[in-house]
Amino acid sequence: MKKFLVSTIAAAASLLAVNPAHAALNLVTNGSFEVGTEPGNFATVGTGESNITGWSVSNGTVDYIGSYWTAADGLRSIDLAGNSYGTLTQAVNLVANQAYSLTFFLSANPDNPEFPRSVQVGIGGTTQDFSFTGSPSLSNMGWQQQTLNFVAGATGSTLLSFTALNAGTYYGPALDNVSLTAVPEPSTWAMMLLGFGMIGFGVRRRIRSASRIAFA
Known part of the structure; x- marks a missing residue:
């Protein structure tokens, strides 16, 4: 489930980057x-x-x-x-x-x-x-x-x-x-992709923190 969430975010970012017109x-x-x-x-x-x-x-x-x-x-x-x-x-x-x-x-x-x-x-x-x-x-x-x-x-x-x-x-x-x-301008899509990356990073950090508490 954890890996699925992160991979879903990455897939969404890739889809938007490849075909931005259809996302507008x-x-x-x-x-x-x-x-x-x-x-x-x-x-x-x-x-x-x-x-x-x-x-x-x-x-x-x-x-x-x-x-x-x-x-x-x-x-x-x-x-x-x-x-x-x-x-x-x-x-x-x-x-x-x-x-x-x-x-x-x-x-x-x-x-x-x-x-x-x-x-x-x-x-x-x-x-x-x-x-x-x-x-x-x-x-x-x-x-x-x-x-x-x-x-x-x-x-x-x-x-x-x-x-x-x-x-x-x-x-x-x-x-x-x-x-x-x-x-959108290329810089706009770069910012969106960066945002997706930050979301994925935050999710992974929360998962790791939750795992440490569970095993403490």
Whole structure:
């Protein structure tokens, strides 16, 4: 039991050091699109409509996917081209000069074989294009995780946007499981690891003291 406690602390420290982004708070609301008006198979959402909690369609239309195909996370996802190429946005709060990691899962509407499907991602003055080149099906979308790392240029509310670029007659890139996390500085993680080490040292000292008293 004593060895288990110390080893558990060490394992937790190692896990955080290897994958810090997943230990941080997701700054995106409803990143997997699970909260919103029931879409059934799918529902087309137009500019200004509020069917998807936390998100807005700022241009064109998107399809809010329910049971039509398998999601990357949960039961719902997005086709970024409904009856036209669409842009999906959300305001997030950033801190100037802070490093962030944006991750999301990308696929494509499998009803049209024209590939690749591309999306332009914008946030905090940074834009980058991502493409999906797989061969999805309704039952196996072949979701691919994508990552955009950036440093915020200003403090305050910033618009996160996903825009369909090429969608094969409005069969668009598919989006799911969006996450935005702050990336701690290396010095911060060094301090945390040191803290874990001090906790382990303290536990071991208490165990030794207890053992001496028991055998006194």
